[in-house]
Amino acid sequence: MAIYSSLTRLNLEILVAICLLSTVLCVRTKEKIYVQLSGTSACFRRLNATHQVGCSSAIGGNVGVIHLVSDETDFHWLIKNGPHEPYMALIYAVNFTLDNVLRLQNSGRVNGIMVLDSDNDTSLMPEDGFSPDESCPGDQYGLYADDPDYKNCQKTTWNPVGKAMMFQDYSLPIFVLTNQTEINSILSFYETFNKPGVDGKARDYPLLAIEMKDAMDAAKDSQTCIRRSNLVVNLNPLKYCDPLGDQNVIATVKAIPRNASNSYSVIFAATRMDTFSLFENEYPSADSSVTGIVALLAAAEALAKSQDDIINSHTSKDIVFVFFNGEAFDYIGSSRMIYDMEHNSFPPNTAAQNLNWNNISHFIEVSQLGHRDEDKLWIHSDPISRKNETVRSEIDTLINMIKSIAVDADVPMDEADVANPLPPASVQQFLKKKNISSVVISDHKTAYTNKFYNSRLDVAKTINETYPPDLNETERYDYITEQAKMLANVSTTIARALYNLSTGDTPPREIEADPQTVAHMLYCFLHNPKCELFKQILDAEDNKDLANAKKPFPFYVGVDSTKNHVTKLTKNLLALFLGRKINGTSEDACRKQNETNKIYKYIWMLGPVVGNKREGVCIESTADETDAISPAFVVPDYDWSSGKYSTWTESSWTVISAQIFLVPSKQLETTILSVGVVILLVSCLLIWFCNQRLDILFKKSYSYAVSMDID
């Protein structure tokens, strides 16, 4: 017994000792070999009705020896001479073009591409611009898809830098590395281990290699992966892909009554909320959509100062602010809104009269507003609508009114060539239904002035939204940049134009957008979401989320099952600007009102700090959400080949990772393996031999056991 207990104690002690040792020296072999790269984002796979686009690695990941490709000699060396294939090409952002990617891919000697992209270094930005979108974005699903005079951007190529990189199916993984420290360390390892000699002679092993993993689950097209996701033959059903989609944000100035007449007239003021880029989590969208969102929100705030004139008048037209989502992917949001209107379910609020395109008297859309073309903003209109006399004179009146208001608000604005069609815009979906007098205001006369349309490089500094170097975060938050001043003037113009359209009266001077609010919104959307404004408009729960934000929120529509931060923030800002405070309500009571009162929506926000804590406010407004999920996923038995609606889905994946390590020479690898095999064989032999001679070895203990028994 004593022996037994002392044995257990000994065991325990050994166990404890092992545990202690392992805490001290616990470095797994894996970690000694690999270094994970944390600052990477991957290109992944998306699908539509006919194609798969984007990137995928093999299931176990792709591995290759690193080679830095910075000029033509490097390309040649990699594609023709390098003896250690397969290679992984390191490539600077300036060289990341479709041609170069295809050259590397088609050489068959490259297993993956890593783009070096640093936030701090502007010199790495391609000078001529970079846009992964098409040169004629969204044309197939727009107003002019089948129009012999205007299709395929015959009159004007809107996005000439766009080489449609987004819509290629790559057979290798492409990652972007944005962390400057990691870029530096990879480059220094490269110098040490991989860089070929001056004579172009390859280096000997050990060489630095990289492994990229982003194997995609979906394949072929959306129909296939959606069908496979819905099959329930398996015990654990798999999701192969998810439809892209989110929510549109809308708000009306008046609360539309249930039994309004069919002639209830509204003015749409719209913009789009989303963008895309080749890489996951890199969706800055400064000019592509933020300028539009901010301008429209500030216009709502400005208009709210005189909104009682509109609300209290019986003859005034209602104004609907609309922020469309998923527009970058073949107009998901706007085509869904049209679909909802066709089915009498717009707006979603059941207490309101249903609206459709016949109720819309005017449509003003703001597009990109961050730049100026010939130092002006430009008003575009649809040449097809203009063929109708009445509509043409309405549009002309509208344009002249906006232009005269713009002069007053110090915004240089002019009318674009009437022979040109509308640039890509959500209003195109409405014009398919009816000739509405509509305009699109944007910062380009013909081709985009934005050289980084829908790309990861469409960052704040490309629209000069930068701060003097010596400011701290609070000062930056309050700093009114030139861009903010310009946008505020644009907002004033829009707000006053909307007032004039609605009431027919001259807009009062008090309708003026606040440059400070514009500056705050630009800072929060583009620089740092952990800002005072966002903290004020979210509730306690969302504020916890906000505290974890590491960089500006992405402006990518994402999959339909997750709700975007940007959507919620836009809705809450709109509610704050147009709505009113309900005093003396608790959080629960505020939320409860949503169940009983169908006319308004109630949102609880933390509000400003009073004393030393945020008391919270209840906001009553008409701000609401409508689905921005393509009708293709709603219509039963949708004909996928019809090309009527957007069919974009995003593939699911299990893991995305990139890690670097040193590969030894084949000689060393073979030696290690052979030694291992020899050791295995020898030990097998030894065991066999011992087994044969068991009697000799254990004779004594047997007799010992027997004698114990007898005892």
Add this chain to the structure above:
Amino acid sequence: MKKAEYVTEILTYTERRLLQILRKYYLGGFALLPFLWLVNSIWFFNEAFRKPVYTEQQQIRLYVIRSMVGTLIWLAIITTWVVIFQLNRASWGATADYMSFIIPKGMP
């Protein structure tokens, strides 16, 4: 009964039982259960071909050979089907998906 007779009795009894089971499996195989034939072909191989001659062996051998032929035919059918299916899975589209239990990831 003498001991020797008794032993012979038991032996022939066993062989008769074997034949019975073999027959049952063989007939069962026609109910689209080729694995029964496979079992027959392997399990009764020694009995049919490698044991010294006895009365029932003739019949046992007959059934085993027939089971073997059946197994081979099934093997040919299944192999052909698998090859055809794997080669055409992608191009058959929806039909092939509905036939599949596990659909590979990341492939058409």
